[in-house]
Amino acid sequence: MKAKFIVGGAVIAVALAYLIYAGVTQSAVYFVTPSELQAAPVASKAYRLGGLVAPGSVRWEPRTLQLSFTLTDGKASVPVRHKGTPPDLFGEGRGAIVEGRWAPEGYFTAALILAKHSEDYKAPTDHSEAGYKELIKSLRRPGS
């Protein structure tokens, strides 16, 4: 009885461990780096590409919503084009992940831009504004 129970438990444990392993490894490589993409780019294959938005590379045309920038990992860089507005935290010198396809013409067409956030949390450099006053002010003034 006891042996049966242990064997049964072990089978469940292995099955569950495998399910978790399989579930996570599928999304394990959440994005490829610019180096990896440049090493073997496949035209019109769907990719998630992650890197740093190269300082000075962002071009934004508000009237046509054409956004272009370069994603870099220090070794390689990939030009990215996107139509639409990026998330608030998107900016030069910050991390971003884009979903889209590699165009044979030598650039990446992004259908979606995700801003990657770091684990650093800093107070604003001017400490003059207390927490709740600042909060109420920004609630009254949407978009800030």
Added chain:
Amino acid sequence: MSGLQRGLGWLAVASLTAGIVMALGVAPREATQGNVQRIMYVHVPAILIAYLAFAVVLVASVIYLWRRAAGADRLAHASAEVGVVFTGINIATGSIWGKPTWGTWWTWDARLTSASIMFVIYLGYLLLRAMIEDRERGARFAAVLGIVAALDIPLVHFSVYWWRTLHQPSTLLRPGPAPMDPTFVVALTINLVAFALLYAYFLARRVRLLEREEQVLA
């Protein structure tokens, strides 16, 4: 309700109030994210207490299989319920935070995937408990699942280190000092204590309720 439980409840209410005041009133706005970062004061304590709740399920399940103590089984049952609620809170607040910050409500990166697996596993644990009518058998099966399911706890926490994810690494539970201004750390700690007290209160109440149920059914 015993005096001790009532005291615990009031303590939880007081510390939650202090936590809200710290999170919304005292802690400054975060420099890059702005006010949306304040969701962290709920999001992070919720998952840390969920880890604690599921660790209690693990320990109580081991004790149950070893000693067959009905009290350990009730503890595991109650703790799993509270843990599921806190995991749900964590996932919901994370999604609300993700939209303005990342630009998406949801994505299948390793952290979000493993956290949702954890949510579903413990929901399954509660389902299993509800499905088996024989009390003794139900408790035994649940104890095995309660032990196996704990595999996912380290997976959720370390997913951000083991794989490339959209989710950022931990700020608090990591080697070295937290890369966070001290006011944020104080506000987060107070909320963590408040959530721990709330968990203890819910746990005590739920265990008592399960005792009563068994007395009625016996």
